[in-house]
Amino acid sequence: MNMQSPEGVIESCLYARDLESAQRFYQNVLGLVLLAREPERHCFFRCGQAVVLIFDDRATSKSAGEVGGVRIPPHGARGPGHIAFRVFESQFALWRERLTAAGVPVEAEISWPHGGHSLYVRDPAGNSVELATPAVWGLEEGTPSGHIP
């Protein structure tokens, strides 16, 4: 079979009803770059070659808006979702320190039997947010961009 799959994931999505707290967490604690913000609807962040979208499900589950006369399909989940961010092995300990310094309790830390490490915290909405090294999925590390948290 000559199957083509998508090249990657470009939007990952979580839900939060308190978008200001969510913004503070993703922007100030995790250091993501804010791309857009619409009060009571969403805040969007850039992360590497993709974006992370945080929506208030109360807004997007009814109507997600319209573009050029086309209705954006609604969506909106309730309850804790999950996302994992890719961090360098060499910076894993710094992330642990940074989260603790920011007053974000580490809920779990796992050293996977097949390699790699994960730290788990909660965002203010209760979503399970993981910081994982690429080895968790047998993926290669890129090149650190040089900044240390």
Added chain:
Amino acid sequence: MNMQSPEGVIESCLYARDLESAQRFYQNVLGLVLLAREPERHCFFRCGQAVVLIFDDRATSKSAGEVGGVRIPPHGARGPGHIAFRVFESQFALWRERLTAAGVPVEAEISWPHGGHSLYVRDPAGNSVELATPAVWGLEEGTPSGHIP
């Protein structure tokens, strides 16, 4: 500020209670590579330099398991979530044909005013699945790997 942000998203997550149907959709229709499967709990897929995790929330919201004596933090959302996959501009029309040929109705197609195109379908669990070209987020295209669907 000398802020370090994560390098990217490594795990994006959706929920589905019928994991067999979800597997067929992500593996056969979208062409993702199956990495792991645990009946009544999850199916995991590779997509580019990241993974897509489909969980049955009934399993993971109670207990997400244990590794080396550490409990994996539980999570599990209900209701339609959202994800977008990155596809090449040059293959956008082929994706539309492929989805239609697979009997997956295109719920919406949007040409964004600032550039880029999106196709929206539903996975069998009702999650909103988008195929988007990088220009939607002002991102650059990579190099097509050569296969045409």
